[in-house]
Amino acid sequence: MCLKCENISFGYKKNNLILNxxxxxxxxxxxxxxxxxxxxxxxxxxxxxxxxxxNYQGNVSIDGKAIPSKGYNPVQLVFQHPExxxxxxxxxxxILNEGHIVPQDILDSFGxxxxxxxxxxxxxxxxxxxxxxxxRALSPETKFLIADEITTMVxxxxxxxxxxxxxxxxxxLNIGVLVVSHEKKLIxxxxxDVVYLDDINTV
Amino acid sequence: MGYMENMGNMGNMENMENMGNMENxxxxxxxxKKKTEALLKVENISLSFIQYASGLRQTELKVISNLSIExxxxxxxxxxxxxxxxxxxxxxxxxxxxxxxxxxxGKMEYNGQQLTPEKKEEIRGKEIALVPxxxxxxxxxxxxxxxxxxxxxxxNEGLMKKVQRDIFQKYDLKPDVDRMFPHELSGxxxxxxxxxxxxxxxxxLIIADEPTPGLDEKTLNETLSYFKDxxxxxxxxxxxxxxxxxxxxISDKIAVFxxxxxxxxxxxxDFKNNGENLRHPYTRALWxxxxxxxxxxxxxxQPMQDEVIDGCIFYERCSKKNELCSKGIPQLKSVNGGxxxxxxxx
Numbered sequence: 001m002c003l004k005c006e007n008i009s010f011g012y013k014k015n016n017l018i019l020n021x022x023x024x025x026x027x028x029x030x031x032x033x034x035x036x037x038x039x040x041x042x043x044x045x046x047x048x049x050x051x052x053x054x055n056y057q058g059n060v061s062i063d064g065k066a067i068p069s070k071g072y073n074p075v076q077l078v079f080q081h082p083e084x085x086x087x088x089x090x091x092x093x094x095i096l097n098e099g100h101i102v103p104q105d106i107l108d109s110f111g112x113x114x115x116x117x118x119x120x121x122x123x124x125x126x127x128x129x130x131x132x133x134x135x136r137a138l139s140p141e142t143k144f145l146i147a148d149e150i151t152t153m154v155x156x157x158x159x160x161x162x163x164x165x166x167x168x169x170x171x172x173l174n175i176g177v178l179v180v181s182h183e184k185k186l187i188x189x190x191x192x193d194v195v196y197l198d199d200i201n202t203v
Numbered sequence: 204m205g206y207m208e209n210m211g212n213m214g215n216m217e218n219m220e221n222m223g224n225m226e227n228x229x230x231x232x233x234x235x236k237k238k239t240e241a242l243l244k245v246e247n248i249s250l251s252f253i254q255y256a257s258g259l260r261q262t263e264l265k266v267i268s269n270l271s272i273e274x275x276x277x278x279x280x281x282x283x284x285x286x287x288x289x290x291x292x293x294x295x296x297x298x299x300x301x302x303x304x305x306x307x308x309g310k311m312e313y314n315g316q317q318l319t320p321e322k323k324e325e326i327r328g329k330e331i332a333l334v335p336x337x338x339x340x341x342x343x344x345x346x347x348x349x350x351x352x353x354x355x356x357x358x359n360e361g362l363m364k365k366v367q368r369d370i371f372q373k374y375d376l377k378p379d380v381d382r383m384f385p386h387e388l389s390g391x392x393x394x395x396x397x398x399x400x401x402x403x404x405x406x407x408l409i410i411a412d413e414p415t416p417g418l419d420e421k422t423l424n425e426t427l428s429y430f431k432d433x434x435x436x437x438x439x440x441x442x443x444x445x446x447x448x449x450x451x452x453i454s455d456k457i458a459v460f461x462x463x464x465x466x467x468x469x470x471x472x473d474f475k476n477n478g479e480n481l482r483h484p485y486t487r488a489l490w491x492x493x494x495x496x497x498x499x500x501x502x503x504x505q506p507m508q509d510e511v512i513d514g515c516i517f518y519e520r521c522s523k524k525n526e527l528c529s530k531g532i533p534q535l536k537s538v539n540g541g542x543x544x545x546x547x548x549x
Contacts, residue, residue: 038391125287160500
């Protein structure tokens with residue numbers, strides 16, 4: 001499978017484009033790094049790929065077919081701030097199983113404890129919440145994972161823990177991953193290949 | 204040569220004694236003068252939150268215990284540790300902006316004076332400035348330049364406006380940013396706006412709470428250099444971060460937090476040679492987990508605040524634990540020019 005975006009252009013204002021003719025492709029099982037300066041449109045591109053933003057020009061497709069706007073989206077986006085991506089009035093077990101019933105082996109590999117299930121989101125740390133967000137996004141139907149600075153807010157040990165788990169799971173499920181980060185050293189450790197947004201963005 | 208000049212300027216016997224252990228550091232004159240007395244002393248503070256458990260029954264949730272740090276003028280103290288280790292709470296405790304159900308014990312001194320709640324209120328925003336962690340700290344309905352300037356008397360407004368513009372220029376924030384609202388800024392721009400609020404004030408103590416995540420390498424180095432500038436001008440800077448690499452670039456000392464207490468205060472040099480000279484197993488684990496080092500994670504989690512632990516707080520995850528470690532919290536002791544809270548270090 002191959003996630004492709006072709007000639008993507010996007011701007012909040014008509015005469016001020018953030019993305020101009022961006023092309024990118026991501027294959028199954030591939031771990032691709034995306035680096036760009038702050039404000040260069042990385043997160044915007046992520047949102048477009050995952051279907052959060054509709055008002056763009058160009059094409060996003062999987063194997064040449066448009067991504068259906070209804071049903072489970074095979075392209076899942078995980079954000080930098082997990083606390084903003086969970087419903088503060090839901091308990092963790094409801095948040096976790098929002099998209100699919102997360103199987104026990106995924107919970108085990110993320111080290112998610114049963115005792116956390118009855119907590120509210122504000123009772124967990126950022127690293128713990130991010131594990132929930134990832135477990136929630138990695139369903140069997142997920143084909144591509146867009147990781148938008150998912151470990152920027154956690155400490156080095158948690159970062160290593162999270163990425164080691166994610167890499168194992170995506171390998172097993174043959175998921176393609178787009179790793180967005182500022183940390184070149186992290187990218188070079190994780191990724192098979194790196195794309196610089198400045199090179200593919202002609203703004 | 205610079206070293207000799209500094210000595211000439213001081214002519215103070217107390218400082219002369221300190222010179223021995225500073226041979227290979229180049230320090231500015233301002234730094235040396237104020238070296239002896241800490242600007243901010245935090246001694247053995249504990250912080251807990253009163254919570255309602257069920258009905259009217261209250262429980263106390265301890266989030267910081269026996270925590271001590273010192274910040275010196277002209278120096279950068281980095282505070283590193285995982286989220287939930289109490290880093291931000293320490294900042295809020297120093298500023299006196301904790302929620303009303305917080306209970307703070309222990310001693311804090313600023314410039315030789317007891318730091319009481321009244322004193323905190325008097326000097327915060329003036330002598331102590333905070334660069335907040337979350338980009339949500341900006342008012343979503345206020346234009347950027349207005350919130351950076353804050354409340355000023357009308358006659359000073361023109362002047363402040365100019366100062367603000369100059370600082371923004373330095374940070375590469377274009378004139379049209381002045382009139383933008385927070386949602387129009389990118390993550391990196393928001394960071395630069397937050398940093399410039401601290402530069403605007405003439406504070407002597409700057410507490411920067413995670414000022415760098417989400418910045419690209421160039422902006423990161425620039426931001427760090429501004430903190431270094433502040434320190435060189437004689438400010439004391441407390442840089443709260445989980446980015447050890449960033450901390451190492453500019454700091455003088457690094458305090459490692461874990462589950463609400465300090466496990467180690469190390470000098471920057473200790474991180475050289477693969478961290479051989481680091482004292483605490485947790486600090487070493489942090490170092491080994493960096494992508495450029497081994498990218499190796501140790502098992503387990505930082506204990507939750509409501510878990511009661513008798514022994515060393517790191518016991519569960521420690522590779523060097525022995526029987527003694529499960530009984531009683533190890534005392535902080537000085538080792539090799541730093542401090543550490545571990546039984547197995549001598």
